[in-house]
Amino acid sequence: ARVHDIAVVAGDGIGREVVPAAVRCLDLAAARHGFSFAWTEYDWGSDHYRRHGAMMPPDGLDRLHAHDAIFLGAVGAPDIPDTETLWGLLIPIRRRFSQYVNLRPVRTLPGVPSPVRGAETMDLVIVRENVEGEYSEVGGRIYRGEPAEAAIQEAVFTRTGITRVAAFAAELAAGRHGLVTSVTKSNGIVHTMPFWDEVVEQTLAGRAGVRLEKILVDAMAAKLVLAPTAFDVIVASNLFGDILSDLAGAIAGSIGVAPSANLNPERDHPSMFEPVHGSAPDIAGKGAANPVGQLWAGAMMLDHLGEPAAAADVVAAFEAVLADGVRTPDLGGTSGTAEFTDAVARHLGEAPPR
Numbered sequence: 001a002r003v004h005d006i007a008v009v010a011g012d013g014i015g016r017e018v019v020p021a022a023v024r025c026l027d028l029a030a031a032r033h034g035f036s037f038a039w040t041e042y043d044w045g046s047d048h049y050r051r052h053g054a055m056m057p058p059d060g061l062d063r064l065h066a067h068d069a070i071f072l073g074a075v076g077a078p079d080i081p082d083t084e085t086l087w088g089l090l091i092p093i094r095r096r097f098s099q100y101v102n103l104r105p106v107r108t109l110p111g112v113p114s115p116v117r118g119a120e121t122m123d124l125v126i127v128r129e130n131v132e133g134e135y136s137e138v139g140g141r142i143y144r145g146e147p148a149e150a151a152i153q154e155a156v157f158t159r160t161g162i163t164r165v166a167a168f169a170a171e172l173a174a175g176r177h178g179l180v181t182s183v184t185k186s187n188g189i190v191h192t193m194p195f196w197d198e199v200v201e202q203t204l205a206g207r208a209g210v211r212l213e214k215i216l217v218d219a220m221a222a223k224l225v226l227a228p229t230a231f232d233v234i235v236a237s238n239l240f241g242d243i244l245s246d247l248a249g250a251i252a253g254s255i256g257v258a259p260s261a262n263l264n265p266e267r268d269h270p271s272m273f274e275p276v277h278g279s280a281p282d283i284a285g286k287g288a289a290n291p292v293g294q295l296w297a298g299a300m301m302l303d304h305l306g307e308p309a310a311a312a313d314v315v316a317a318f319e320a321v322l323a324d325g326v327r328t329p330d331l332g333g334t335s336g337t338a339e340f341t342d343a344v345a346r347h348l349g350e351a352p353p354r
């Protein structure tokens with residue numbers, strides 16, 4: 001029988017709550033479709049940092065490399081600088097494994113009210129550049145104690161980096177509604193972004209069935225709220241794609257429902273699946289976290305592993321539970337993570353407790 005070998009890093013905060021919930025449901029989906037998971041749990045994150053001064057062991061990335069995929073919760077703790085937690089785990093994984101596409105579908109879910117009028121049929125995918133751009137490692141430092149203190153970080157956009165993410169977006173759009181919306185600040189103010197436009201235009205030129213639309217990120221923020229159904233595939237730089245994904249998630253009802261796939265499209269390295277949200281220290285330990293983003297990320301992992309039927313089952317299960325009115329507090333409901341997860345597990349065939 002098929003076995004998928006997955007590295008699990010629950011990480012911090014609500015990651016430790018939503019990851020076990022999702023693993024339980026993914027196991028149920030696997031059983032229904034004749035395959036199984038071999039999960040290897042890595043207890044890496046802020047506790048590891050407190051004990052060892054590092055988010056993961058020195059050979060952490062090599063160990064992850066041996067798996068078919070990585071299932072991540074979130075990292076980040078209020079008492080540790082984010083520079084340590086993020087550059088110590090999340091960002092190195094994305095970079096070492098060349099996960100240059102961060103794929104973030106957002107759509108309105110059954111029974112989940114949007115805070116925005118007219119969002120009922122919103123269905124878009126953000127293709128976020130995931131390894132360069134504004135998140136570059138070039139020049140990133142704070143100049144302390146100079147006559148004038150300053151902080152400088154270079155934005156780095158390479159032709160290769162833009163071309164491959166734009167090509168991915170175009171291919172995705174060709175199988176959807178054919179519209180690629182490229183989001184920049186390319187009115188010459190941010191000097192790197194006219195180059196982004198140029199390379200995106202060249203990449204998409206002559207592609208059958210794909211239309212390119214360009215919009216400035218400030219106008220985009222407004223248009224997403226005013227016309228959330230006007231989009232199909234959105235392609236954006238690392239920073240802009242990050243910001244737009246929380247905005248779009250909130251329009252769908254809560255960032256707690258938004259999934260993300262950090263893809264290495266060439267498949268020479270493992271890809272990583274995680275929710276869009278972070279460790280949510282404000283609700284961690286309360287049993288109130290919405291597990292939908294993690295479950296949906298799990299479904300994206302199933303698709304990536306060649307298990308589309310199981311993926312569809314997982315999505316159908318959490319959609320049915322939401323449609324039944326079972327919702328966590330971020331969606332205006334009164335159910336906790338456990339109650340919501342129990343209901344999803346029932347839909348996936350778990351026997352009720354006796």
Ligand code: NAD
Binds near residue numbers: 256274276277288293
């Ligand atoms: P966050 O996404 O953790 O939380 C923002 C708000 O959304 C909070 O009010 C939180 O309670 C709510 N929220 C998030 N996920 C939810 C869920 N599943 N269910 C219900 N409510 C949810 O963002 P933040 O507070 O800015 O960041 C907290 C920490 O997480 C920081 O250390 C940050 O660096 C880190 N972070 C990590 C990742 C990641 O690991 N990929 C992503 C984003 C933020």
Ligand code: IPM
Binds near residue numbers: 090
């Ligand atoms: C995300 C997060 C990360 C990002 C942070 C925590 C570095 O916000 O995955 O969306 O900006 O990529």
Ligand code: MN
Binds near residue numbers: 276
């Ligand atoms: Mn983010």
